[in-house]
């Protein structure tokens with residue numbers, strides 16, 4: 402784990418980092434994001450001691466890095482900088498192997514590792530003898546990433562590695578990074594200006610402004626619960642629609658839908674439907690509201706005997722969803738089952754809420770209307 406404790410940085414008289422504290426868990430991908438000049442690169446470079454804090458302390462796995470030899474520290478920290486930082490007069494092989502050679506590792510092992518790294522970043526071996534200028538920007542960037550992994554470090558620092566690329570190459574490298582990370586589980590600190598990029602790749606996002614941390618949270622929480630106007634503005638109101646999987650049933654469901662007991666008569670159930678102005682009743686049992694079935698006016702209408710009990714008439718076979726299911730899942734349930742209301746159940750089958758057609762439409766329409774506008 403990387404831990405920043407009250408870290409500040411002054412360049413001459415200007416304070417560019419103001420007392421920041423945060424933790425980066427092992428195996429997580431954390432994105433530092435913010436406007437130009439807010440201190441992202443400064444924060445990143447402190448982790449491998451390219452910049453020293455003016456005050457405060459940084460520890461890695463409990464060890465204060467100010468006491469560590471920088472060379473030794475950097476052996477365990479890969480670093481990818483913007484525009485790749487490849488040496489133009491060296492081939493791709495030489496660029497990739499340079500650190501391992503400086504470390505005097507076994508040449509056979511180095512060579513094997515290089516081939517493995519090329520495969521990892523999706524470049525064929527024919528590139529190894531070329532020079533960086535003979536590769537496209539995206540290919541150079543892949544080499545930059547491969548090189549950062551060369552000594553198999555635990556930590557990788559990436560400073561806007563994809564910012565110079567076209568959107569399509571960029572998107573595919575982001576996806577590859579996510580895939581790669583799911584296999585290697587390194588601790589990665591990634592700097593970007595781009596919120597879409599951050600949301601796509603991050604376990605946690607650290608939003609910075611003028612040398613301070615404004616919010617440090619998961620992409621989902623940043624999208625749903627921005628801590629202040631700066632974050633909302635930065636995130637953009639409609640950003641959540643780029644990740645609709647973060648809009649979940651529990652965010653849009655009615656928490657106290659109208660229910661009936663299985664022992665009630667259908668006459669009483671019909672009265673309840675009328676007074677509560679609902680199209681169906683959810684039949685639940687016990688204090689935990691175990692969901693047993695559904696009852697609809699159509700079924701009741703067919704039944705002459707009003708003293709029939711709800712439990713003898715209810716539909717026991719009904720579609721439902723879970724609280725964590727996304728709006729995309731819910732729309733699928735609506736579509737597959739031609740229904741307009743979805744009971745939301747816990748894993749034990751207890752009723753937690755109800756998503757109605759109305760709540761789906763209201764949620765979906767939010768992306769087309771300004772805040773406060775009456776629909």
Ligand SMILES: Nc1ncnc2c1ncn2[C@@H]1O[C@H](COP(=O)(O)OP(=O)(O)OP(=O)(O)O)[C@@H](O)[C@H]1O
Nearest residue numbers: 412413417435436437438439440441442443444594
């Ligand atoms: N060596 C330095 N000497 C003086 N000031 C510096 C130095 N390095 C950075 N700064 C200042 O510190 C502030 C933070 O710089 P930093 O490079 O960390 O920003 P950043 O968030 O990475 O910005 P960008 O998105 O533009 O890369 C800026 O105002 C910058 O001008």
Ligand SMILES: [Mg+2]
Nearest residue numbers: 441442443560
């Ligand atoms: Mg920077």
